[in-house]
Amino acid sequence: MTFPRHLPRPRILDQDRVPRLRWGIAGPGWIAERFVSALKAHTHQQVVAVQSSDPARARAFAERMGVPRSFGGRDMLADPEVDVVYVATVHNRHLPDALAAIEAGKHVLVEKPLALNAGEGRRLRDAARERGVFLMEAYWADFLPKFDVIRQLLADGALGDVRTVIADHGEWFGPDHRIMRADLAGGPMLDLGTYPVALATGVLGRPDRIVAAGGDMPGGVNGQCSMLLSHSGGAQSVLHTSILGHTPGDATISGTGGMLTVPGRFYTPGPFTLTANDLSTRLVFEEERNHYAQLFHQAVHLASCVGEGRIESPVRSLDDSLLTLEVMDEARRQLDIVFQEEQPTAHKQAGPS
Incomplete structure (x- = not known):
């Protein structure tokens, strides 16, 4: 390499x-x-x-x-x-x-x-x-320019054999926010946890083992969750998500050849740094932190797929989305987090749209 x-x-x-x-x-x-x-x-x-x-x-x-x-x-x-x-x-x-x-x-x-x-x-x-x-x-x-560059680096083996993914996403929310409501499937997992889990599974694939720890908040929602994922060949992901307070929101992908670091919020537009393990080379990707202005990339991608007659994305496949959900399902199982719609006898009350 x-x-x-x-x-x-x-x-x-x-x-x-x-x-x-x-x-x-x-x-x-x-x-x-x-x-x-x-x-x-x-x-x-x-x-x-x-x-x-x-x-x-x-x-x-x-x-x-x-x-x-x-x-x-x-x-x-x-x-x-x-x-x-x-x-x-x-x-x-x-x-x-x-x-x-x-x-x-x-x-x-x-x-x-x-x-x-x-x-x-x-x-x-x-x-x-x-x-x-x-x-x-x-x-x-997945549709931001910086993540396209990251995918190219990983495909080219720029990091060598990837051994570790570390990702975090925590934010503070007021008591009236929908994320605090158990009847709306609240808690950090679906809103915030999707990002670190999707990053880890996107880089390292399906985990062989998942260990989760967390704690609840008043009102019946989970407050935070930490996950350790073991992947093929001994690779690991260390992930965290929380609604108890703001956290740095950084991500790191580390391999035998180098380390890629993405400052928080790692899932939004912004920079990242690629550093060789021997510290001989340091490359920086620069991008304006315009956050939600870049939501349009996914719509243009969808239109391109429809024009090509596709019914599924080659960038964010349905298998990718299902794997993210499967990992979160297992973490929730270990923490006994059950949404109201998942309870067989529960009254399925629809939230506001």
Whole structure:
């Protein structure tokens, strides 16, 4: 292995060469605002409709974001002018809202996580394949230019034999935030933990063993979780996620040839540093920390896939999304974290969209 003398260039899709799809938004919340803003500012994609269980919320979102049509309930799915639906509802609505869109024959981008658990994720995968529509988890980190460069470095063996992944993501939230609500599948795992788990499994693959430790908060949600993953050949991932307070949010990928360090928040646009183990070479990737402005990359990727007749992403496959969920499922099993929708006798109360 020869340590690289320079970093590869990010491979960015030419948006002028992808179809101009007509998007409908399911769930007019915080992330949907940023998604729509990114599409409007940086792409030729068209946002034509929005739906919510509360028609007034849909109308207000449409007026605020310049979206032509708004719908109550799931009426938007009958609109022939909608090609693809971005599901941005709360976690426990991802399965029913995405299934409804799939059954209506729409392509679907589901805000991460794909579903509450791997079983739900498989239902979505199977439904999309049967209907012949495109389905992808909106795990936006995988589509950022810096992660394309990181994937190229790993594929080229720049780090040698990767032995360790360390990743952290913790934030503080106020008591009224939805992440504090047990009825909305709250806690750090699905919101924050997806990022370190997806990084670890993306780099090192399926773990052979998972050890999890954590603690609960008042109100019935998990407060934090630490995970140790053992992978093939003795490689390890050390992961942490928390809603008890802010943490650095850094990530490190370490191998026999070098170390790649990503400062927090590691999953967002920003820099990283690649350092040879003998300290002879240090390469720095620089990128503006514009955070959610780069949500558009995943939409352009989806449009490219649809134009090529694909029903699954070659960058963030459904198997990738399911593996992330499977690891989190096992960690939750060890910590006895059971969402209300997973309790056979529980009343399945839908949250706000």
